[in-house]
Amino acid sequence: MRIDILCLFPEMFASAFAQSIIKRAKERGLIDIVLHNIRDYTHDKHRTVDEYPYGGGPGMVLKPEPVFEAVEAVEQQLNTSEIPIILLTPQGRLFNQQVARELVLYSHLMLICGHYEGIDERVRRHLATDEISIGDYVLSSGELAAMVIVDAIVRLIPGVLGSATSASSDSHSNGLLEYPQYTRPRVYRGWSVPSVLLSGNHSEIALWRRQQAILRTAKRRPDLIKKVTLSDKEKEWISENLLNRK
Numbered sequence: 001m002r003i004d005i006l007c008l009f010p011e012m013f014a015s016a017f018a019q020s021i022i023k024r025a026k027e028r029g030l031i032d033i034v035l036h037n038i039r040d041y042t043h044d045k046h047r048t049v050d051e052y053p054y055g056g057g058p059g060m061v062l063k064p065e066p067v068f069e070a071v072e073a074v075e076q077q078l079n080t081s082e083i084p085i086i087l088l089t090p091q092g093r094l095f096n097q098q099v100a101r102e103l104v105l106y107s108h109l110m111l112i113c114g115h116y117e118g119i120d121e122r123v124r125r126h127l128a129t130d131e132i133s134i135g136d137y138v139l140s141s142g143e144l145a146a147m148v149i150v151d152a153i154v155r156l157i158p159g160v161l162g163s164a165t166s167a168s169s170d171s172h173s174n175g176l177l178e179y180p181q182y183t184r185p186r187v188y189r190g191w192s193v194p195s196v197l198l199s200g201n202h203s204e205i206a207l208w209r210r211q212q213a214i215l216r217t218a219k220r221r222p223d224l225i226k227k228v229t230l231s232d233k234e235k236e237w238i239s240e241n242l243l244n245r246k
């Protein structure tokens, strides 16, 4: 998979993409992340990327020309205009695990990181094919949103994570939050690991984990639990346990 990121501060990505899972995915040739500085597509002496908004008001607005030219240059390089062009903006559709699963199916993606008070509306209307927000808050830079999205997508690429099942047990992958995890020591400061996890009984462990994931989701995210299909037995079990456990 290749992801082209068009932004004003490409240096911001250096550390985030040089560690851990993304680093490994790059080394294994599973992901190619190409950064482009929008400022390189200006033609004036001052390399101007922003201007005052027409009609007045606070802040600056990202100009359309360098953004269009940067996207077109990438399309030309790749010899295609079929790549999704995703504008990162708090006005976009909300990013979640489902959207990550949708995006990982593409072999190419282009991300445009906005800045300043906003971006010229013509970029939205006539260039971007999608707009994504990573949450209902405003960041000073779309670069941070791009890092979040790239990270969530890359861990879904087959072969990126060590074990084939580790992404499928992540929170949200089956609509539930993840079950509680424990490792050594068996007792820490008097707090013991639940005995079922030491039992070696795999079906008991799987049942316990499923129940814990359901319980945790029901308590913390009632909005999510409504969307999960539960068996009658599970529903009964939840109503019995919801009131009296942490």
Ligand code: ADE
Residues within 6 Å of the ligand: 088, 089, 090, 114, 132, 133, 134, 135, 136, 137, 138, 139, 140, 141, 142, 145
């Ligand atoms: N740029 C600024 N805020 C953002 C957000 N919440 N999501 C995506 N891009 C952004």
